Amino acid sequence: MALSREQIAMRVARELQDGFYVNLGIGIPTLVANYVPEGMEVMLQSENGLLGMGAFPTEAELDADMINAGKQTVTAIPGASIFSSAESFAMIRGGHVDLTVLGAFEVDVQGNIASWMIPGKLIKGMGGAMDLVAGADNIIVTMTHASKHGESKLLDSCTLPLTGAGCIKKVLTDLAWLEIEDGAFILRERAPGVSVEEIVAKTAGKLIVPDHVPEMTF
């Protein structure tokens, strides 16, 4: 079975470490916050200028001046800090964020990522995505392995305009956990009940399959 959205978030959460500063993108990455292991402290960075993002507010706490990068109303945890956009991107571009999790349309064996623009469709903008992928060393891309029509999104070379070049090393799809090294995807783990053959069939880019590919457990 392909991983559910929640399982993708749970698997990403296993990469968290105590004391990490983490930036979570919009969509599935946001769910990772629900699976921080018991007893572990992580601090969420929101690129509009909040380090230490908390839960959504109650009706009583609601404040138009407290939002996250998705423009949702949020709260701040004790120990949070709030700052300008320039300060926020100094953290991001200066490599101070320990883990960045974001979605993508395509990734390729060179570590390129395309996530912001589909030519011919309306272009809304890249927001902070280009800064995040250029500035972070530790990035996990979460995405579906193939399109609804079965076309692979893990390619030898991205076909869409890039968000960043040569910056992605870890990809979690609904089918597999992969790393990118020396111009190839390396299959590290597979989703429960998903065969290596299925992953091979749905990976267009060069794929190295180690002798043993463990199945994820949840």
Add this chain to the structure above:
Amino acid sequence: MAGFDKVVNTYEEALAGLESGMTVIAGGFGLCGIPENLIARIKQMGVKDLTIVSNNCGVDGFGLGVLLEDRQIRKMISSYVGENALFEKQLLAGELEVELTPQGTLAEKMRAGGAGIPAFFTATGFGTPVAEGKEVREFNGRSYIMEESVTGDFAIVKGWKADRYGNVMYRHTAQNFNPMAATAGKITVVEVEEIVEPGELEPSQIHTPGIYVQRVIKGTFEKRIEQRTLRQA
């Protein structure tokens, strides 16, 4: 106005001198921390062919979105403009130009502009469409693109409290782009919720020192919420 007193009492005075064809830098992220009354005044003035530098372009009917209604904006320099049907329509019709800029680069363009730095190098956007036509240089084995800074004829800023000398504090995440915008205007106009006397704000807590600010005005704010997300108490 006398000495360092920057306070003006009407929005007419606040934006006096703003003309068609000028560049305006605006603070705000989404609808949070936007100078909503200054934007409304720009609409009322009817000036056209503006270049607006702002992370977003408001929504239909609120924030910078209202300046699209009478086609007052010629060019937007923004990182994300997806919240706005009229924007899309004018863009597709070729009536509006947009220069999409990574969010961190946009913040740095304003910061550098205000600090007298004409350009800077960043890894952000290297190898992407953003890099087209830009100088590339290698530092320590990594490639960087050159980005030019921005300044505005006017900067419009939303603060929380200011004193009469134009020292400004922002509230929560309504800070966002406002402090950089404030430094990058030839004429910087700050609208705030409360004006206090010099000495009432703790000097070390001031976000924008008054040296950057030419005019301060007290406004009342709707503070519209874009995504009202709640949890159960």
